[in-house]
Amino acid sequence: FDDRDGWIWLDGQFVPWREAKVHVLTHGLHYASSVFEGERMYGGEIFKLTEHTERLFKSAEILDFEIPYTVAEIDEACKATAAKNGLKDCYVRPIAWRGSEMIGVSAQQSKIHVAIAVWEWPSYFDPATKAKGIRLTWAKYQRPDPKTAPIAAKAAGLYMICTISKHAAEKDGYADAMMLDYRGYVAEATGANVFFVKDGVLHTPKPDCFLDGITRRTVIDLAKAKGIEVVERHIQKEELATFTECFIVGTAAEVTPVSEVGEFKFTPAKLSLDLMDTYAALVRGEAMATA
Ligand code: PMP
Structure with a gap:
């Protein structure tokens, strides 16, 4: 899924889809310190966007990390990512995780990263x-x-x-x-x-x-x-x-x-x-x- 055209919002910047990468020592990969959302945009509007963003923040809080943005900023970033990719009907996947700055069960000072990807996903089931x-x-x-x-x-x-x-x-x-x-x-x-x-x-x-x-x-x-x-x-x-x-x-x-x-x-x-x-x-x- 990594080899395609498009833009991914990564830590506040749009990055070409193929270049939106993390290091192999990412804490989220080793210890599952990662929370995400699944949203759908219909006709240019993300259904219950703020509810989803608020759940993302709540999930992060439960996993003892703080997302370094506001709910409004992530809401805007979700919409901007769809617009940047020229999509009005798509699935929206925000994700937040602990980075590769520290490894080990304890990683209190690691950086919290956020990415948002969007893609066309017409029906989950045939x-x-x-x-x-x-x-x-x-x-x-x-x-x-x-x-x-x-x-x-x-x-x-x-x-x-x-x-x-x-x-x-x-x-x-x-x-x-x-x-x-x-x-x-x-x-x-x-x-x-x-x-x-x-x-x-x-x-x-x-x-x-x-x-x-x-x-x-x-x-x-x-x-x-x-x-x-x-x-x-x-x-x-x-x-x-x-x-x-x-x-x-x-x-x-x-x-x-x-x-x-x-x-x-x-x-x-x-x-x-x-x-x-x-x-x-x-x-x-x-x-x-x-x-
Ligand atoms: N349960 C699980 C395990 C899920 O992954 C999802 C999808 N997020 C749901 C329930 C339904 O949640 P929602 O309606 O908020 O998408």
Whole structure:
């Protein structure tokens, strides 16, 4: 992904894509002192930009480092990076990490670097399969106990189990993996939160050991505005047999219907498809309103 044209915002400057490099002794690489965001720009507007930037700062604070910019500066830099690359519809990836000035578990005086890259990423899942629902298998790893890992941070280190699980799923022909949590409750997919439908009511896991996604909260608000009841609670794996629909939500995934989670089957129907369309309209509608 490093050999392409374009510009990356790196520590306050635009650098040609191929030249946006770090040293091999980067602390973030060795010790996972790295936090990032995933945002989408629709029609020239980044959806919930400041919420994402604020989460980036919160994630950094949780990992005990301070981003040397203001939230407003990073907001502007995200928009400027899209503009510099001539993109109006793209994925936006800000990342902050400890540099190579110090190595070792302790690296208190290392420099904090920030980069922002943007690229076209039309659909996280193949659009044709998306409407039919994607197939998920069970992940080998569980979301950790909040006492084991800083689960509220969107931190690189927490993605180790996601990549392992997603690779294993893909090797077996699935689109993604569903993770349980440390207690055995259904948690989330490797890069998206999950919702289930039963008798017209939405059920979604309580985000007490995984990211309470911005899309998740947006979908909850959309559903409630439509008069749909939303229940946030612990969900047992066996309960999946009682749900009729399932979909996953995230900035990259948007609202993606699911047809299968391991031994449990679902049929994307009215509620999933309606929320998929409403979310798509919302993200683009806001872009039009503020353009
Ligand atoms: N969980 C994980 C593990 C994720 O990577 C993401 C994507 N950032 C989400 C949930 C959804 O978060 P959001 O809706 O804020 O993109």
